[in-house]
Amino acid sequence: MNILIIDDDHSLRYMLKEICKYAGWDSIAAENGYQGVELFKEVKPDLVLVDYHMPEMDGLQTVKMLRKMDTVTPLIVLTVDERQEIADEFLKEGASDFALKPVKAPDIIARIQLHIRLANIQDVQKNEGDVFTEKGISKKTLTLIADYLETNSQPCSVDDISKEVGLAYPTVYRYLMHLLEVGKVKQIVSHQRIGRPKNLYKWYTK
Structure with a gap:
């Protein structure tokens, strides 16, 4: 290589x-x-x-x-x-x-x-199709993040997903925003005992 x-x-x-x-x-x-x-x-x-x-x-x-x-x-x-x-x-x-x-x-x-x-x-x-679903959204990376969320029953933070899939925080965040926009993921606000509320993300199942 x-x-x-x-x-x-x-x-x-x-x-x-x-x-x-x-x-x-x-x-x-x-x-x-x-x-x-x-x-x-x-x-x-x-x-x-x-x-x-x-x-x-x-x-x-x-x-x-x-x-x-x-x-x-x-x-x-x-x-x-x-x-x-x-x-x-x-x-x-x-x-x-x-x-x-x-x-x-x-x-x-x-x-x-x-x-x-x-x-x-x-x-x-x-x-099977184009490399990018739209500008800046790669199919392979999108699939990696979507698969992780779909198989995880618990809501996850950007940090959690970043550590588990091995992608940088900014990359994961952008792909989550895309999944939110297309209705594949829902955002859950978790209120912490200390500090600011935390945004968690979960695969959306109807």
């Missing part, structure tokens, strides 16, 4: 290459978005790790360009920014998930493994 790393930070590129080596994966690194896009064309990697904050062409522009060329390869964004609006923009443009900085080896390895599995499932099912 070959991983493309796009990040302007030399030390982080080195660390990510070492993590990939430890996991038994090949990797190639680019120091900016332009170089990353060119390497993507040449190498056709199995997965891309792309930094958000880069000079000249940032991570969002890079994701846009990569998605124009390929709708299947998982794109994991590396960022320190946890704002949901930023996550929504990336997901709309085709990002698969997020890994928060500082990067932790167990987290990034688990996230890569999950998205490679999802990509393989998608490859098997590629004749």
